[in-house]
Amino acid sequence: MMAKVLIITGDFVEDYENMVPFQALLAMGHEVDAVCPDKAEGDSIATSIHDFEGDQTYTEKRGHNFTLNASFADINVADYDALYLPGGRAPEYLRLNAKVIAMIQHFANTDKPIASVCHGPQLLTAAGVLKGKKVSSYPACQPEIEMAGAEYIELPMDGAITDGKLVTGPAWPAHPAMLKQFVALL
Numbered sequence: 001m002m003a004k005v006l007i008i009t010g011d012f013v014e015d016y017e018n019m020v021p022f023q024a025l026l027a028m029g030h031e032v033d034a035v036c037p038d039k040a041e042g043d044s045i046a047t048s049i050h051d052f053e054g055d056q057t058y059t060e061k062r063g064h065n066f067t068l069n070a071s072f073a074d075i076n077v078a079d080y081d082a083l084y085l086p087g088g089r090a091p092e093y094l095r096l097n098a099k100v101i102a103m104i105q106h107f108a109n110t111d112k113p114i115a116s117v118c119h120g121p122q123l124l125t126a127a128g129v130l131k132g133k134k135v136s137s138y139p140a141c142q143p144e145i146e147m148a149g150a151e152y153i154e155l156p157m158d159g160a161i162t163d164g165k166l167v168t169g170p171a172w173p174a175h176p177a178m179l180k181q182f183v184a185l186l
Helices: 015-027 090-094 098-109 121-127 139-147 172-185
Strands: 004-008 031-035 044-051 059-067 082-085 114-117 161-163 166-169
Touching (some): 015 044, 015 172, 082 121, 082 172, 090 121, 098 114, 114 172
Parallel strands (some): 004 031
Antiparallel strands (some): 044 059
């Protein structure tokens, strides 16, 4: 059975963490809507590319433009079967948007599958939906994940973990593992 998946994204989302799940889920036959607050279908967002080049943290470069295929203001979260939250810089400001937080809480409260990678769990901590969960993310998010009452799970960058209906991973190299686990929940 094919699912209808919502991706909440925004300017300076990590390029791969946005595009790879979007295209992979579409290729599998799922319906995927990518939305951003204050933007409409056909608008684009700027992405960033994070890479691991031997420094103490990732490097950041300008990525591609990504065209949204749905309007944030027009969606009804009850119409979706699952939620995907990419990382990058976007979660830093998206977590300040009350409508985004309410959407995330809907998916958690109705026990629908949620996948989140890298800095995406910042949105989950802000939504207050991680208490008692086992969660991975980019290592810099560990303190806020623990403050949210979750157990931080350290994984290799290509690893992922599922806890109930929540799938998380540390960064874009985790896509194969994350997508496999996420699709198993759909």
